Amino acid sequence: QSALTQPPSASGSPGQSVTISCTGTSSDVGAYIYVSWYRQHPGKAPRLMIYEVNKRPSGVPDRFSGSKSGNTASLTVSGLQAEDEADYYCFSYAGSSHIFGTGTKVTVL
Amino acid sequence: EVQLVESGGGLVEPGGSLRLSCAASGFTVNNAWMHWVRQAPGKGLEWVGRIKRESNGGTTDYAAPVKDRFTISRDDSRNTVFLQMTSLETDDTAVYYCTTDEWCANGVCHPVVSWGQGTLVTVSS
Numbered sequence: 001q002s003a004l005t006q007p008p009s010a011s012g013s014p015g016q017s018v019t020i021s022c023t024g025t026s027s028d029v030g031a032y033i034y035v036s037w038y039r040q041h042p043g044k045a046p047r048l049m050i051y052e053v054n055k056r057p058s059g060v061p062d063r064f065s066g067s068k069s070g071n072t073a074s075l076t077v078s079g080l081q082a083e084d085e086a087d088y089y090c091f092s093y094a095g096s097s098h099i100f101g102t103g104t105k106v107t108v109l
Numbered sequence: 110e111v112q113l114v115e116s117g118g119g120l121v122e123p124g125g126s127l128r129l130s131c132a133a134s135g136f137t138v139n140n141a142w143m144h145w146v147r148q149a150p151g152k153g154l155e156w157v158g159r160i161k162r163e164s165n166g167g168t169t170d171y172a173a174p175v176k177d178r179f180t181i182s183r184d185d186s187r188n189t190v191f192l193q194m195t196s197l198e199t200d201d202t203a204v205y206y207c208t209t210d211e212w213c214a215n216g217v218c219h220p221v222v223s224w225g226q227g228t229l230v231t232v233s234s
Contacts, residue, residue, distance in 0.1 A: 057220035
């Protein structure tokens with residue numbers, strides 16, 4: 001099963017918003033609510049930012065939001081801050097398996 | 110506080126075996142879908158496999174590259190999940206993480222934000 005498709009890079013100035021897409025199929029992203037997003041800083045372990053499409057764990061800033069339409073999920077980071085510069089990965093349940101996205105490097109200009 | 114601590118990584122020759130451990134605290138692994146995820150040097154995250162919580166049958170599933178070589182198990186008495194790796198290949202070289210998005214008990218689910226620090230597996234002769 002191929003990885004979910006994410007844009008390799010995205011960028012924005014401080015205070016701006018950036019949206020990252022995650023495109024799968026009707027067998028994974030399109031079929032289930034179990035889509036998560038992780039942020040990973042260089043040399044660090046990933047951290048859960050969004051789960052079940054649009055749920056935000058306690059401690060995650062409300063600048064982070066998730067959504068889904070058809071086979072594509074999206075993560076929006078509003079009010080970009082320097083700490084948001086990192087790699088972002090989506091992750092989806094696919095029935096008998098799970099699958100990560102290809103990853104997006106977000107740069108804060 | 111929820112914490113996951115992986116251990117057991119190291120250098121192993123191609124064809125060798127290794128068992129990784131993931132010790133959990135702050136929640137019961139039997140109440141969560143526990144995943145193993147790996148990240149090769151300079152690469153993205155790759156799902157390795159998962160064991161479901163007991164209430165969902167406790168079954169396991171694996172990614173195609175590791176199916177029939179890797180096995181996930183759980184020891185509830187030690188609140189630990191294991192990844193038994195056999196017939197290791199150079200492409201298995203990676204940092205291995207265990208993780209879960211949430212654990213559930215008494216009908217309430219709690220997200221898990223932090224991952225462990227991972228354990229490095231290097232397959233080389």
